[in-house]
Amino acid sequence: MRKEFHLLKNIYLSNTRGLDSIYKLLFAITFKCNLKCKICSIWKIPHRKEISVGEIEQMFKKLTNLSWLDLTGGEITLREDLVDIIGVIIHNAKNLKIFHMTTNGMNPQRIIDATNEVVKRKLNPIVSVSIDGPQQIHDRLRGEKGSYVKIVETFKALKALKKGRIYISSTISNFNYLYLDELIASLHNDIPHFSLSDLHFNFFHVSPHYYGNEKLEGQGKDKIDFKLIKKYLDLTKKGNIIKKFLEANYVKYLEKYLHGEESPFVCQAMHGSVFVDPYGEVFPCLFYNRAIGKLHEHEYDINKLLKDPQLNELKNQIENKQCPHCWAPCEAYPTILGSLKTIFGKNQVSRAPLSVEGDNKVLQPAYS
Numbered sequence: 226m227r228k229e230f231h232l233l234k235n236i237y238l239s240n241t242r243g244l245d246s247i248y249k250l251l252f253a254i255t256f257k258c259n260l261k262c263k264i265c266s267i268w269k270i271p272h273r274k275e276i277s278v279g280e281i282e283q284m285f286k287k288l289t290n291l292s293w294l295d296l297t298g299g300e301i302t303l304r305e306d307l308v309d310i311i312g313v314i315i316h317n318a319k320n321l322k323i324f325h326m327t328t329n330g331m332n333p334q335r336i337i338d339a340t341n342e343v344v345k346r347k348l349n350p351i352v353s354v355s356i357d358g359p360q361q362i363h364d365r366l367r368g369e370k371g372s373y374v375k376i377v378e379t380f381k382a383l384k385a386l387k388k389g390r391i392y393i394s395s396t397i398s399n400f401n402y403l404y405l406d407e408l409i410a411s412l413h414n415d416i417p418h419f420s421l422s423d424l425h426f427n428f429f430h431v432s433p434h435y436y437g438n439e440k441l442e443g444q445g446k447d448k449i450d451f452k453l454i455k456k457y458l459d460l461t462k463k464g465n466i467i468k469k470f471l472e473a474n475y476v477k478y479l480e481k482y483l484h485g486e487e488s489p490f491v492c493q494a495m496h497g498s499v500f501v502d503p504y505g506e507v508f509p510c511l512f513y514n515r516a517i518g519k520l521h522e523h524e525y526d527i528n529k530l531l532k533d534p535q536l537n538e539l540k541n542q543i544e545n546k547q548c549p550h551c552w553a554p555c556e557a558y559p560t561i562l563g564s565l566k567t568i569f570g571k572n573q574v575s576r577a578p579l580s581v582e583g584d585n586k587v588l589q590p591a592y593s
């Protein structure tokens with residue numbers, strides 16, 4: 226109950242007077258990968274020394290306000306110390322409520338062990354397995370024959386645990402949007418009791434510092450006719466009330482995003498959330514390629530780093546929508562939850578003022 230209340234308080238503050246520390250973290254613990262996807266080039270990143278369990282512990286000790294974690298990669302199951310990482314995170318982030326992991330499903334036992342560790346530590350895990358299409362399309366897009374069979378096996382094994390919530394996440398791109406009917410038919414065929422509430426769609430994005438796919442040609446929001454994918458997106462507005470609310474608003478504003486309309490929301494990046502890469506570099510989000518600091522140079526304290534007055538200009542840029550713009554669930558969900566006044570018609574158009582340490586100025590709303 227205490228953690229739920231803390232999460233609700235953070236959502237409330239992100240809608241009212243503002244937060245003074247982040248409550249959501251998107252953390253890539255590795256850029257190593259065992260697949261070679263077409264839309265994501267993380268697998269091409271040369272290997273470097275990645276953040277250690279000790280460093281992760283130092284970081285999470287200071288994230289006392291954290292309610293929500295997205296753990297991603299690369300492929301998280303390639304970290305042999307994944308269970309230890311989960312252990313130090315949950316032990317130290319005392320207010321953590323949402324623990325979400327994403328996997329390509331190639332190593333069922335490792336993701337099962339990870340899921341069990343989250344449960345052992347008294348959190349309810351959310352696990353997304355990524356499926357990009359029916360068998361042939363998935364295997365082609367993921368660069369490995371047999372990867373569809375493997376991921377379906379992983380999904381079924383995770384479901385059989387009867388712990389947490391397990392979803393299939395499918396990224397729509399120019400490569401697969403004509404095969405969504407077949408994808409849904411395959412899932413019904415290959416997974417006993419498959420329900421559309423297990424399914425979630427995401428949309429192709431470009432990110433130089435994450436997917437490393439800025440040179441990929443033939444993709445983009447202008448390449449897909451929204452009318453053709455809307456019926457599939459609408460199918461996923463199922464499940465519990467929170468999933469329904471998030472999916473409904475995600476889809477509604479995805480349409481506007483794809484049509485090039487400016488978002489009515491103020492993004493939560495650098496306010497309620499940040500992205501940390503496997504080398505301990507902090508970024509506003511997955512898509513804005515502006516490194517804001519290295520953890521080891523800032524005592525592993527993300528909140529202290531974010532209070533540096535030199536970052537005010539970047540925060541203002543984000544608030545003024547002078548960023549690459551995106552509408553990906555990992556970043557859109559906290560923004561939706563921080564924009565309840567806009568969604569419910571109260572016309573909120575700016576973020577609550579944020580006080581900055583060492584500088585009594587208040588970030589001015591972009592417009593009022």
Ligand SMILES: C[S@@+](CC[C@H](N)C(=O)[O-])C[C@H]1O[C@@H](n2cnc3c(N)ncnc32)[C@H](O)[C@@H]1O
Nearest residue numbers: 264265298299300327328329355396428429430
């Ligand atoms: C980068 S992967 C990392 C986790 C894991 N390796 C996997 O594939 O699920 C996280 C999610 O991003 C999705 N993704 C990959 N490339 C993308 C792109 N260019 N735009 C949007 N989502 C993408 C993947 O399908 C996956 O669901």
Ligand code: SF4
Nearest residue numbers: 258260262265299329
């Ligand atoms: S989407 Fe996941 S599996 Fe595919 S290359 Fe990127 S990190 Fe690897």
Ligand code: SF4
Nearest residue numbers: 492510512548551556
């Ligand atoms: S809207 Fe801009 S700052 Fe916000 S998550 Fe997307 S790219 Fe990043």
